[in-house]
Amino acid sequence: MPVSYDLMKPTTLEREEGYDDRWTLNFGPQHPATHTTLRLVLELDGERIVDVTPDIGFLHSGFEKLGEHLDYNQYVVVVERMNYVSPINNDLSWHAAVEKLFGIELTPRCKVIRTILAELGRIQDHLLNVGCSGLDLGGFTAFLYGFNERELIYDLIEQISGSRFHPSFTRVGGLAQDVPPGWTERVLDFVRNRVPPALRDVETLLLRNRIFIERTKGIGVISREDAINWSLTGPVARASGVRRDLRKDEPYLCYADNWDGRGAPAVQFKVPIATGGDVYARFLVRLEEIRQSCAIIEQAVRMLPEGPINAAPEANVTLPNKKEIYFSIEGLIHHFEKVMTNRGHRPPIGEAYAATETANGEQGFYVASDGGRTPYRARCRPPSFINYQVFPQLLRGHQISDVPAVLNSLNIIAAELDR
Amino acid sequence: MATSDAIRALQERFPELNLEPRPLVTYADGRASDQLWVRVPAQRLVEVCRFLRDDPRTRFEQLCDLTCIDYLNFPGAADRFGVIYALLSLTHNHRLWLKVFVNDPDPTVPSVTGLWRGAEWPEREVYDMFGIRFTGHPDLRRILMPQNFTAYPLRKDYPLTGRGEREDFEVVTRDSA
Numbered sequence: 001m002p003v004s005y006d007l008m009k010p011t012t013l014e015r016e017e018g019y020d021d022r023w024t025l026n027f028g029p030q031h032p033a034t035h036t037t038l039r040l041v042l043e044l045d046g047e048r049i050v051d052v053t054p055d056i057g058f059l060h061s062g063f064e065k066l067g068e069h070l071d072y073n074q075y076v077v078v079v080e081r082m083n084y085v086s087p088i089n090n091d092l093s094w095h096a097a098v099e100k101l102f103g104i105e106l107t108p109r110c111k112v113i114r115t116i117l118a119e120l121g122r123i124q125d126h127l128l129n130v131g132c133s134g135l136d137l138g139g140f141t142a143f144l145y146g147f148n149e150r151e152l153i154y155d156l157i158e159q160i161s162g163s164r165f166h167p168s169f170t171r172v173g174g175l176a177q178d179v180p181p182g183w184t185e186r187v188l189d190f191v192r193n194r195v196p197p198a199l200r201d202v203e204t205l206l207l208r209n210r211i212f213i214e215r216t217k218g219i220g221v222i223s224r225e226d227a228i229n230w231s232l233t234g235p236v237a238r239a240s241g242v243r244r245d246l247r248k249d250e251p252y253l254c255y256a257d258n259w260d261g262r263g264a265p266a267v268q269f270k271v272p273i274a275t276g277g278d279v280y281a282r283f284l285v286r287l288e289e290i291r292q293s294c295a296i297i298e299q300a301v302r303m304l305p306e307g308p309i310n311a312a313p314e315a316n317v318t319l320p321n322k323k324e325i326y327f328s329i330e331g332l333i334h335h336f337e338k339v340m341t342n343r344g345h346r347p348p349i350g351e352a353y354a355a356t357e358t359a360n361g362e363q364g365f366y367v368a369s370d371g372g373r374t375p376y377r378a379r380c381r382p383p384s385f386i387n388y389q390v391f392p393q394l395l396r397g398h399q400i401s402d403v404p405a406v407l408n409s410l411n412i413i414a415a416e417l418d419r
Numbered sequence: 420m421a422t423s424d425a426i427r428a429l430q431e432r433f434p435e436l437n438l439e440p441r442p443l444v445t446y447a448d449g450r451a452s453d454q455l456w457v458r459v460p461a462q463r464l465v466e467v468c469r470f471l472r473d474d475p476r477t478r479f480e481q482l483c484d485l486t487c488i489d490y491l492n493f494p495g496a497a498d499r500f501g502v503i504y505a506l507l508s509l510t511h512n513h514r515l516w517l518k519v520f521v522n523d524p525d526p527t528v529p530s531v532t533g534l535w536r537g538a539e540w541p542e543r544e545v546y547d548m549f550g551i552r553f554t555g556h557p558d559l560r561r562i563l564m565p566q567n568f569t570a571y572p573l574r575k576d577y578p579l580t581g582r583g584e585r586e587d588f589e590v591v592t593r594d595s596a
Contacts, residue, residue, distance in 0.1 A: 057563040064548075065572060069579050103446040228480045228509060231537025242509070249512050349494055350444025353454060353505065353516070366486060366503070369444075370493050381484040381505075389540040418563055 022050060025400070029058050033136060033404035036414035040403065047399045052392040059418040067378030072098045072347070073319070075378060077168045079365075082382065082416040084165070085128055086121035088157065089358040091170040096252060097365035101352035102317055104173045106253075108260035109307045113179060115254040115267065115300045116187060117169070118356065119293040123195065124153045125359030126235075126286045126293075129411050133283050134206050136404035137215050145201040149194050156190065159183055173318035174310030184301045191294040199290060206283075216280035220394040220406035223277060230390040234361025234383055235285045236410055240277035246357035247271075254300055267299045279409040289359075346371065360384055360411050384416040422455055422513040428476040429457070429467070436463060443516065456503075456516035464519055465529050471506060471515070472534055479506035479515065482531065485541035487549045491575035500551060502528050521551060530556040548573035 027033075027040040034040075039055040063082065067075050072095075079094040080087040092114055099106065106114070131146025154164040160179050161167035169176050206212045222232070227240040237244060247255040248271055257266045272288035274281035310318040319338050324331025347369040355364030361383035368377040387410050394406050426440045436459070442451035459467050471479045484505040490496035498520035506515045519528055530553035532538045542553045543562040550571035553559055561568060568584060570577055 057561075057565070060563040062572065065579060100452075101444060103444075103450065226536075229536050231482055231484075231535065244509055348444055348446050350442075350452070351456075351488075352444050352452060353514075362483070364484065364505075366484065366505070368488050368493075376493060377488045379484075379486045379488075381486075385540060385544075386484075386537060389537065 021045065027403065029055075034407065034414075035132070035412070038412065038414045038417065042400065042403070044400070047401075049395050049398050049400065049403075052395050054388065054391055056388070056414070057418050059414050061419070063419040064378055064380065067375055069374055071373045072172050072375065075375070076170055077166070079380070080166050080168060082380065082419060083125070083358065083360065083363070083384070083413045084415055085411075085413055086125035086359050087166050088117045088169060089121040089125070089356065089363065091168065092118050092121075093354070093356045093358065093363045094365055095170040095172060096356055097352060097354040097367045098172055098347075100354040101350070101367050101369055102172065102347050104311050104317060106173065107308050107311060108264075108305045109178075110174050110309045110311075111253045111259050112300050112304045113175060113309065114170070116184075116297055116304075118253065118358075119296045119300070120153055120156065120187070122293045122359045123191075123290050124150055125411070126290045127195075127198070129359070129408065130202055130206075130283060130286050130290075132408045133216070133279075133405070134202070134212065136408045137212060139205065139209070139212065142202045142205045145198050145205070149190075149198045152190055152194055156183070156187060159186070171310070171319055174308075177322065178309050184304060187297060188301050191297045195290065195294050199287065203287065213280065215402070215405060216283060216409075217276070217278055219279045219398060219402050220409060221276070221278045222390065222394060224275075226390075226393075227277070230393075231386050232361070232390060233386070234357070234359070235282055235289065236361065236387055238272065239274045239281035239285045241273060241275040243271070243273060245271040246355060246362055250355075252354075252356065254303070260305065264303065267296045267303075269293075269296050279405050282409040286359075346373075355381065358383065360413070360416070361387060380419060382416045382419060384411070384413050385419075388412050388417055422453075422515060425471070425477040425479075425508070425511070425513060425515060426455065426457065428474055429471065432470055432474070433463070433467060436460065436467070454514065454516065456518055459517050459519055461519050461521060461528050464517075465531060465534070467517070468504070468506075468531050468534050477508065477515075478510040479508045481507045481509060482535035482537050482541075483507040483514070485531075485538055485545065487545045487551060487573075489549060489573065489575045498522055500526050500549060502545065502551060504531070526551045527554055528552075529554050530559075532556055547571075550574070 023044050025042040025044055027042055029037045029039040037058040041053040042049055043051040063078055066078050076091050076094055080090040082090050127146040127150050131143040134142030157167050158164045160183060161169045222240050224241040227237045227242050254267050269292045272285050274285050320331045320334045325335045349369060349371045351368040353364055353366045355362045363383050364381040366379040367375050370376040430438050438457045440455040440457055443454040443456055444452045471477045486503050488501045490499060490501055499522045502519045504517040521528055528551060530542055540562060542556055545551050546559055547561040547564050548571060570582060
């Protein structure tokens with residue numbers, strides 16, 4: 001028998017004058033269901049939520065101020081600590097903006113490798129999120145199925161950069177180094193043989209689970225108009241029916257046609273859209289995005305061309321590769337000139353904005369330069385921060401137990417929220 | 420429809436404001452960026468934004484981002500603060516940046532939260548980090564820094580290491596809490 005959802009529609013509770021049967025509950029900042037350090041002050045009527053006041057800033061560490069004192073390559077180490085669930089995507093966004101400011105065109109091989117990394121990051125983020133969808137409602141198993149495969153992505157990241165969690169892999173106009181031989185085969189093996197079974201496991205556990213469906217359908221609903229007006233992006237907006245994906249609408253890397261300058265077609269994929277606008281719809285969108293990411297990686301690995309990974313040295317912005325530095329005096333001098341504090345990169349005076357579609361939505365950087373070696377201003381448009389402001393709206397009229405479900409469906413990463 | 424059409428529509432509607440589009444950056448070889456910005460006076464901001472949001476030729480339904488730059492030492496800058504509105508049209512898939520310049524001692528900009536709800540937290544963040552007040556904002560409080568913080572840390576005259584504010588905060592121990 002189909003479940004009736006009408007009974008679960010939230011009823012909005014109005015504040016009444018002189019009505020003192022309300023109580024206030026502190027939620028967080030140290031609470032397992034908040035995943036990270038954020039605090040909510042809930043005003044309750046019984047178990048129903050009348051109002052929510054988010055209190056953020058516990059993890060604020062001045063990333064944007066730091067960005068004004070680190071050069072364009074150094075700052076990548078800091079930005080990838082924003083969304084630490086998919087660190088590589090922060091690298092890609094930051095250097096996309098820097099390359100826009102410098103006016104650098106990447107080499108085809110670099111574009112393909114960056115595309116693969118971007119999609120690995122998306123899978124990494126979404127696997128945690130769909131797993132946590134179960135965890136936050138009391139189903140621990142789905143979380144482990146998701147987390148197990150994330151471990152393999154850490155292995156892949158370690159193989160290219162030497163560091164499992166924070167690779168710091170991109171550089172202005174290129175990458176820290178080329179990928180090792182055999183890496184692409186391991187990536188292919190991962191997306192072909194490891195991700196699909198894990199997704200099947202998560203799906204069979206949750207998608208036909210009555211408890212899961214009852215606790216996610218109709219919870220935290222936002223309409224398409226509201227989603228646009230509240231500046232929502234990414235899976236949260238697409239679950240409300242907003243047709244917007246930067247990979248399609250403002251294509252970059254291999255999502256754009258003619259990415260190699262010789263007429264290569266863009267990678268083929270579909271952008272999943274749902275119309276429910278609730279927690280369940282966001283879960284479905286993310287699940288499907290993992291499949292599409294796998295398809296993109298398969299194509300990208302097939303089209304990986306030979307060639308240099310850094311933009312041409314005459315562009316005079318990229319660091320020479322390590323082989324040149326260690327084995328030729330010219331390379332060593334070139335490297336020294338790039339990293340010395342009174343030389344280094346000289347960008348034009350001006351500003352630039354570039355954004356990439358990360359797992360959470362549009363993550364963009366607005367970089368201003370006064371011509372010096374460090375940015376004048378390194379503003380990040382953090383999707384978590386922008387998406388989180390709608391949170392009280394989504395929760396009014398629901399119950400306390402819906403808080404973790406909605407929180408997870410927005411995929412709030414507090415490090416990115418507070419920066 | 421390209422961004423230039425949106426700017427033309429804007430210029431036709433507000434001829435007295437002299438809205439000249441400028442590229443965000445011009446490269447050394449003379450190429451200009453395809454990203455354009457327009458200078459808008461603070462007192463006309465809400466009017467301009469409402470037109471940009473509602474006119475079918477512009478349709479900037481979304482405020483993608485709202486931020487600020489302190490142009491204290493910036494080469495060629497005449498004003499202290501530039502509040503930057505990054506507008507995005509989902510209908511036409513184009514972007515436009517608006518800049519509103521304000522100066523000490525009373526940097527004040529009208530709030531656009533009445534047009535885009537998504538401006539609420541970014542405006543609070545700009546207030547928190549630069550001390551720019553947004554008139555008409557429903558809840559203009561500090562958002563990332565503590566409420567009793569006294570400085571505006573992203574201003575250029577604020578040092579990277581701080582001014583020792585953290586020493587002023589009360590230490591809460593388990594017994595005193």
